[in-house]
Each structure stands twice: as structure tokens, then as C-alpha cells.
Amino acid sequence: MKSFLLALSFSFFAILAIAQNWKPAGDKIKTAWAEKIDPNNPLPEYPRPQLVREQWQNLNGSWDYAILPKGSNEPSAFDGKILVPYAVESSLSGVQKMVGDKNELWYHRSFTVPATWKNKSLVLHFGAVDWKADIWINDIKVGAHQGGYAPFSLDITPFIVKDKAQKLVVKVWDPTDQGFQPRGKQVNLPKGIWYTAVTGIWQTVWLEPVDASHVSALKTVPNIDGGNIAVLASTIGTSANDLIEVKVMENGKLIGTGKAVVGQEVTVAVPNAKLWSPESPFLYDMEVSILHNGIATDKLKSYVGMRKISTKADANGIHRMQLNNKDYFQLGPLDQGWWPDGLYTAATDEALLYDIKKTKDLGFNMIRKHVKVEPARWYYHCDREGILVWQDMPSGDANPKWQTRNYFNAQELQRSQKSEQNFIQEWKEIMDLTYSNPSVVVLVPFNEAWGQFKTPEIVELTKNYNPSRLVNPASGGNHYDVGDMIDIHNYPEPVMGLFDSKRVNVLGEYGGIGLIKDNHVWENNRNWGYVQYKTSEEATKAYVSFAEKLKKLIPFGYSAAVYTQTTDVESEINGLMTYDRKIIKLDEAAVRKINQEVIATLNK
16 A cells, blocks of 8 residues: 555656646647646546536546557557646647547556545546547557547546556547548647647546446426426436436426436426526526435436427518517627647637636627537536527538528438448437526527438438427528528628528628738738728728628518628638637627627517
8 A cells, every 4th residue: 555655646647747837738829818727737627517427536637648450459659648638639738739530549547546536437538639539448458439529528437547647549540531420620730710629528527426326417307388498307227116306496496306217207396486697697506406315315406497398470470589588689790619739629628618708798688609529617617608509510521502592402312321321320419418508599500501300301311309499400501491490691791581481590601801910810821701800990990891781681571780890710710709719800890780780679
């Protein structure tokens, strides 16, 4: 035992010394939050806010890494240190190296299991790993996962060695744009609207002790018309006679409780509910327990927002989106969620929250999360701050011909069976991630025909898998007579190029006002925007003029609009903010004023 403790002590000080030597790689622009990273404990916040247990261990920090040809054995020596969970291509990883489809990325670290976790099962969680991951514990392969955007977990209890440091090895392969998998804007050769590849671990890695019988997931659906919520808990290790108990609290006061046999929905009455909206994002606390022989075990905390998203024809027969049974115009930016220092990963949780708060400051009430998925904490922040979210499925595979103004005759991509199956698997995992977030109101399986295939079937799958959300079949086309809305894109000015009398009409992208801010750009010689201006005053004037045109189109049919975009991204300079978030490029007060006028056109 003494030698074991000495080894742990040596390991601790070695890791501390390495972390102190960490520094961002490269010379690209960075956000102010890059300087606030604690390399000994990056992103220390609890990673799963809708299913909270008190005990957990963060495995973020300094790991060993190696890049080897695909198919190689586990390395006996490593290339150096990488700061997890920042992608290897990012500055914040401390590495900033490309991997490519011919190579694999290996990770290694050790960890210890606290003595207080004795007699508990041990679950290893990964927030997201792009794209195909294989995991070993103490030289035993314990699992694999294919999918770059959603969390996954492994029960590693049988493979833990008593009174020793545990060895963890992860191997990742990611072909980026050389494969069929969903990848969003990632390419191996970035340019224009396509950005730097992201490979490997890019969200928090963590350990959790659980009872042998425990809740593994929650799906919570509010019903404001019925005055209740439905909670479906997925469990592991429970028996047929176990119960799920759900308690709902308002500011610490118990207002409702319900029970059901494991595997059945629990219905809990929420009388005189305070409704969740961007104007009043009230959240009820929840406690969920497994009852075994009448004794509560595996108690966990969650929350729920009482809100309803729906559509209804107005007095003129125009189908409108409604929030809580009232017509509600949704206006938001196209938010790509990229960072100059962390690529897919914000430097800190404060940075992750900043974009949301600034979006609300600018007078928007919605965000379209564009061909990217965020960590669970991002959706939690949207829930708490009060902003609606349209969630895109990251695009991938090849693209059919894009026919933006055509019904029924558009071409479909012929994906391979593997590609189709992978798309469906990853889309379901993404829907699972956001299933209980009141902020998420629209699901978008396709964007501008990118990888679009079997649209009617995918829309039906989406509606059946998550009937509590609206479905935007293909933002910008290709168009089919399915789903809840028709969505066109037009740059730079708002127009109404199509009108559907049976569905909601939305302008899924417009704007793209470009403005270069010297010393705040990714590159100096390849910057572009859909339209470019030289001063903030000119750009603001253009923004206001576009918004005025949008206001005039709302009475004729539009129920939502998405402005491109929240921030600059690499060589795109269409952002309301610079890529490093250090400058708001347009007049914030003027943008807020006109945005509120646009929203008020419908939201009386």
C-alpha cells in the first residue's frame, strides 16, 4: 500500500508539472476565456444538468496522445501531452495537429477510484468523441461507440483493479469529409463556409458511481393543456416490482408527486403551472427515485419547464407557430458554435453561456443551432436563460442536386445502408440528448439538401421518435410535402419565394452582412461575406433595412426567421460578433430595437 501511495503521489506531481507547462498552440486569434482555463481542471462544471447525482469525478486534463497509421497497435510511447477535452486540431489542446482518415488518434491516462465509492458500480461517461471510439480499461477492451455528437457511457465495474491506478486508453478514427458520417462544416482543407476538422474527445470525460439499480436516462414531456408532466425513466438493474417516484417542486415546495412501475411513464400533476417562455423561463425542480420494497434509492435531481410548441391557422388561414397556445414569432441567429481557440469546444462554461446571453441582449428569442450539437450544459443554459432552439442534424455524406424552389421533383441522395443506419442512430442519440429541454422546440434533420435522403421517411421517423417537437424537414430545401413547415433561404434580403397554405412558412436563413474588424480575423486575405460593408454604421443600417422588409412579410405568412449569423467563423465575416467575441460589430441597441419590433409584429 505504501508503494501504491508513493506512486500516486509521484503521478500527481508529474501531472501538475505537465499541466503548468501547457499553453495554447499556434498563433491564431483567441477568446478572452482561453486565459481563464485551469489546465489541471478544465471545464470542471457538472456535465449532465438534467440528471444530477452528487458524486462524480472529472477526467478532463492532461492526457498522453499519439497519432499513428490506421490499424496500428497501442503505442508503447506517446507523442506528448494533450489537454482534454479540446480537439487535437485546436489551439487549446496544446497540440494543433491534423489527423486525417489514414491515421488514428490514441489517448492514455490513469485514474484512481475513491475509497468512498466502495460497493458502487462505476460508469465511464464521454460527452462526445468524434467519430469512432474504442475504449480499453486496464488493457481490456470494454466498448466502442460510433458517432461524433452525442454522449455515451460504459459500465467498467468488472474491469477495475483493486488498490491500483486504473489505465484508460481511447483510440479514435475520424475520416472527416472522406467518410459518410455526419460532420457538419468540418473538412480536411478548410475554406469558405467549410472549417477545420475536429477529431477525438471534444467534451467532458467523467466517472460516476451508481447503485447496481439506477436510472440511466430521463424523458420529460410537459402538458400545459392537461396540467401535468410525463416522465419516462430508463433504468438498469431494476426488478419488475420496483417503482419510479417523481416529485415536482416550486421554489423548494412540493407541488406534485407520482409513481409508476419501472418502464411506465410517471404522470405528475402541476396545477396552475407557471409557463416557460423566453420572457419568463421558469423551471420546476424535480426529484426522481427508484423505490425498492418501499425504500427510495438512487435519488437524483432534474428540472422541467412547462411549455407547449404547436401550430395553428390564424383568422386569415395562415398557419402560425404557437408558444403556449399563442401566436409567437421566432427570430434568431444562425449559431454555428465554433471557437477560434477550441473549435467545437468553448474554452470555459462562461464562454459557452456568453453567446446565449449576448443573443438575448441583441433582442432575439431563438437560436438555430446549425449542423452542430452542443454539450448538455449549453441546452441547460438555454433553458435557464430563456431562448428557443432549433436543433439541426449535422450534415454528412454526398449532396444531391439542390432545387430550392421545386416541389416533389427534387433528387434524393442514394446513401449506402451503412450510411443510412449511422445517420438514424446518430439522429436518435441527438434527439435523446435534447428530449427534455424546454428550450428545444424544432428539429431539423436536413439543411439545403446536404446529405438529404428519404426525406418523408426521415421526417416520419423524427415525428414518431419525438412527437413533442415540430419538424422542419429541410431548412432551405429540397422541399417535400411533409413535416410542420416549409423553410426557404435567401441572401441577403428577406423574400417570400414560396408559400404553403397547409404548413408554417419560415425564412430559415437570410442576411450575411459582412464586416471585417482588423486584428480580430482568422485569416487576413480570404475573408468573405454575402454582402460586405466598411463600417459598423453601414452594416447596422443594412441590418435594420433587412429587418424592416422582414416585418412587412410577416402578415403575409412568415412565422420565423433566422439571421446569418451569431459570430464570424474562420474566414466567414458575417457575424454580429467577431470570431474571438471581443467586438460586437453592429450597434447593439439598434439591433435590439428592430428585433423587438419584428417579434412584436406577430406577438401581440
